[in-house]
Amino acid sequence: MNLLPCLAVGLKEIWAHKFRSLLTMLGIILGVSSLVAMTALVKGMENGMKENLIAMGGLDKVLLEDQQIPPYQQQYADDAVGRTINDVYALRASAPLIRLVSPEMALRGATVSYGDNSVTPSELDGVWSAALDMNLHVLQYGRFFTPLDEQRANSVCVIGTGIRDELFGSPEDLGREIVPLGRIVLINGQPFTIVGMFEHYESERERKAREWAKAHPQPKTNHGVARSRGWGRHGGWAFWRKNYTVYIPLNTMWIRFRSAAGTNNIPDPHLTDIDLKVRDLDQLETSLQQARNVLMITHHGIEDFMFQTQENNVENINAAIHNARMSGGIIAAIGLIVGGIGIMNIMLASITERVREIGIRKAIGATYADVFIQILIESVVIAVIGGLAGLGTSYGMVQALSILSPNENTPQITMPAMLIAFAFSAGVGVLAGLIPAFKAAKLDPIQALRYE
Amino acid sequence: MPLVELRGVSKIYHLGGEEIRALDDVNLDIDAGEFISIIGPSGSGKSTLMHILGCLDTPTRGTICLDGTLIHNATPRQLAAIRNRKIGFVFQFFNLLPKLNVLQNVELPMVYSGLSSRERRERALRALRMVDMENRSKHRPMQLSGGQQQRAAIARALVNDPKIIFADEPTGNLDSHTGEVILELFRKLSHEGRTIALVTHDPEIAAVTPRRIEIRDGRISKVIDPKLAGLDRQLETPASV
């Protein structure tokens, strides 16, 4: 017997008992939809975490950090030079596997003010234009620093939107975009011209919260703090930090703020940060080894530096994702197994009901295999229809979830999840059908025909 | 060589230590083209004999040869194929599948012999024409009278053009008039050259067939055979129906 008539018989059987079949499928539907919806939620979570990682500069960003001089080199401690601009030049010249080197000189606790407003930026850094690529900044208005700015140590700055909000008012409060290019602000009392402004960085959750607030305007309350700003509510510490950045040219930083400061009036030549980006993430180890070799020369063989990669972060994220997947997967698998037991139960009931039919089929020439396949196919058809319905339901569930909690990361249904869930449901159908199919196939036709 | 050849066939059931000989050392030949009835009281073993002849059951002892195949040592798969191609069954309770319509019921044996759907349809319609049920092909069994259901069942038995048709009390569930119509149909088929074995406990029905075999307690007790002319005068007055 070929499969097509079997399939037709199976479908007819299911149609003949619509309600019963639907109840039977329910387990599979729930199992599949919870599996898919769960993976979608985890995927949404993963997206949120990755987003944060990218806000901090991306996967390929490597921090060059100071390190305690190792014990066996203690005697050279006085010769340790620390991280200076020499390192940057040396890396740029001699470490081809390092794509980008970005020096940063920070001024801590600086105050930026305009008129009566003032703000303490999350970072006030003197940088080269490499910082743009390094920290994945996007300049929305104006320009970044030119070589001339660097050369002349111009008093110019580029700000994030958070700084703009604090000093000039935010577009949400004023209802229009404010671009303070050309305004002169005071950084620790020194005048700087704003020449550029970054775009507004926000996590997906923040964006959704903002859009939601826009769609559901709240009546203005006049007590308490005007508005929770920053990273208090909707995650995104990395985003907050990025929005509250002020950059000035590295040379400007050196000349305006560093040269005159430092212990005993000796200017401190150390850079606050040297960030690297490797050319090829797959060759991370080799690239860092190359950088190490170069730096060992500039540091006179004293290993007072170390690299910090994003690997730990990535590992943490992956572990969290893995755990979430596992627990969700187990729950969904239990759902599917329960669904399978339901199918087996109903198939057993169904063949008891159809003993006579099976007897007739055997009497007119159905073989063991014919009957076996017929029952198995019926079971698989129930499971597969349930699986398909489950995929549909999961879509609905995900939609409902994103409507119910609009500020969370959007769950994202993935193709592999759907395929796996569907394959699982079909597999459950096969397993659930085996015993009933076996029972039906070995029915004795005479007993079956006598059966009332 | 006869179409069916039974030698020393016994079927023994064991029920709680007690031995029940449903068939006891039965020898029987059926030639191609014969119309034969098996008659006997209830519990005499008619159905058991029928099931063994029809390859639905296997004997405890003895040999059976059907159309040159030794079926007492055939595999279940071979038996299914023999049931499918060489044997047509007609039951007392019609045994049509209630969820299929008449045409689909008649097509069913060909589904298992793997014919194309076009051929299945053609042959099923031809078989239905033979039993004059063509105009009911789209009806469900439940929408038919008993006689119509039995005609559909006969069409199903005919459709694979079997070597022999076995009918177990085919009129047992019908009123006498309808029963006669069905018997008439069997007679017609017999005239067309088909081999038919019919089980009944009604001597009037058995009288329709030239050869009659009577069984009692699992043994053949009497054979009425026109070939053994003179042994039994009943032959001279073939029962009219």
Ligand SMILES: Nc1ncnc2c1ncn2[C@@H]1O[C@H](COP(=O)(O)OP(=O)(O)OP(=O)(O)O)[C@@H](O)[C@H]1O
């Ligand atoms: N599975 C079985 N187990 C035990 N005994 C059985 C079984 N099947 C049949 N028998 C016995 O075999 C004997 C013959 O049964 P069978 O069904 O062949 O009778 P029958 O001649 O067809 O009767 P009826 O005219 O009532 O249909 C009976 O005594 C019956 O009890």
Ligand SMILES: [Mg+2]
């Ligand atoms: Mg009987």
